[in-house]
Amino acid sequence: MIFPWKRRKAGRAGARKDEFLDVELTIPTYFRCPISLDLMKDPVTLSTGITYDRESIEKWIDTGNKTCPVTNQVLRSFDQTPNHAIRKMIQDWCVENKSYGIERIPTPRIPITPYEVSEICSRIEAATQRRDAIKCLDLLRKMKNLAKESERNKRCIVQNGASCALAACFELFASLSIEEYTDLLKEILSALTWTFPLGEKGISKLGSAISLHCIALFLKGDDLSSRKHAVLVLKELISEDQDFVNSLMEIEGTVEALFQIVKVPICPTATKACLVVIYHMTLSQNSEMITLKFVEIGLIPFILEILVDGDKSICEMALGILDHISSRDQGRKGMYENALTIPLLVKKILRVSNTATRFVVSILWKLCMGENENAVVESMQLGAFEKLLVVLQVGCGENSKAQVTELLKLMNLYKDELDCYASSLGFKFLKRPN
Structure with missing residues (x-):
């Protein structure tokens, strides 16, 4: 097979360094x-x-x-x-x-074997029982270096019990002294972000009151990397077991720490993980209290800001949070007071995904059926009526269908007062989202 390469011109006096010859x-x-x-x-x-x-x-x-x-x-x-x-x-x-211009291919390293991973995990468990933090840190760094060599190594480490050994190590040293073993705990937290799923034993160790308290401390700290790793681990924990939400909410300052990650983003990955945690918190048994707390500290404007240019998954999660918030009187009040609420919601109809549209319909239904005339009028002026008609045409779930029908009936009451219909909008060419 023949491939084109560029070689630097040679043998000509005064040739510029940036001149190349196609060969x-x-x-x-x-x-x-x-x-x-x-x-x-x-x-x-x-x-x-x-x-x-x-x-x-x-x-x-x-x-x-x-x-x-x-x-x-x-x-x-x-x-x-x-x-x-x-x-x-x-x-x-x-x-x-x-x-x-062809570079020599380096000699590849021999991939790690399941036996070698199991051996390292056994040594970490033994060092943990001896409370030998230095040895644990040395073995952990060796494991992380092996994982960096290739994706195959990383998969092998994940599939052979690494997370369970690390979770047990994390719990023990967190129980001894978080301040004394901060470096080790941070390293373990960093490794845990890519070693999920934990397994039943690992979940019990990392989800213990001691471990959650330690994770929450890192979440509230000044170290951005540790805050990122903490929220990523919390997201995985809560995704595996919803019961951890209640334990997490009992830790003082957790709500404020999550809010700070939304307010001052660390990175898109951390923001997405944070939204997942908040979403589950607003679904918990104490959802009313948590929702009110998030509203009071000013979460709504920042969630709406995320919606402006967030990707599909981030928009879906942000809308899911707003859907839960709008179920509460205080939440609806906070959304009414923000000028971006209705414009952003109407804009997202049929623009992101079916899931996002379902959330938007639910939120609009709660806002408009809450006897708020301004929400109904503004929605109509922004073209919500036409878009909702298209939602019915392309199809939606039974619950969404019922909400759309009620919204259309409510908006229809204002049709003689508002000139918000534009038959030439061309919605018939709108593609159904994936």
Whole structure:
């Protein structure tokens, strides 16, 4: 196969450094992975005798395929034997063609095995029982370095009990002294963000009162990385077991700490995780008290701001929170007082996803049916009537259908007073969201 490469011009006096010459370079076919057709970085051979790049064949197998892509034979085993001969030939070829700008492919590291992961986890558990924080930190950093080497290593670590060992370690040292073992606890929290799911034992350790208290302290701290890791772990915990919400709400300052992450974003990932936690909190047994607290500290304007340019998942979660807030009198009052509420809600109808539209319909229904004439009039002026008609046409759930019908009947009462109908809006060309 022939690939175009750019080589710096040579042999001409005064040639500028940024001048390049287009050349064509042939890459031997047996150097290319049969799946990706790229130069192999880590060639491995299957039981069928065909060599692939490790990353490509692992993706093939991980998606559920059980055959050799080239021969279509059923694989007797999924073992992948490193093909050192081909790898050495590829490296030599790269060196020979260095003048064409080709960099030598580094010798790949041998992937970690499940046995090695189990061995590290056992050593962490033993060090935890001895209360040897230094050894735990050393083993944890070794595990993190192995995970950084490749996605395969990371998957192997996750699948072989790492999270359970780390959760137990976190709980023990948090119970001894958070101040004394801050560095270790921060490192564990960082690792836990990519080692979920925990499993039953791990959840019991990380979801204990001691562990949650420690996580909440990091959530309220000044270290941005620790705050990010804390909210990511809380999101995973709550997603696995809703009961942790009540325990979390009993910790003083948690609501304010979550609000700060929404108010002063750390990163999109942290914002999304924070919204998930808040969403579950507004669904809890103490939802009324929590909702009022979020409204009082000023959450609504920042949730509305997120809606302006948030991506699909963030918009869905933000609208879900507003839907819960609008179920309360104080929440509706706070939304009425914000000038962006109705315009943003109407704009999001049929613009994000079916889930987002369902939330918007529910929120508008609560705002308009709450005997607030201004909400009805403003919605109509912004084109909500026409958009709601389209929602019925493209289809929606029974609950949403009933809410849309009631909204249309209510808005219809104002049709003689407002000139808000525009038959030329072209909604018939609107595509149904995914």
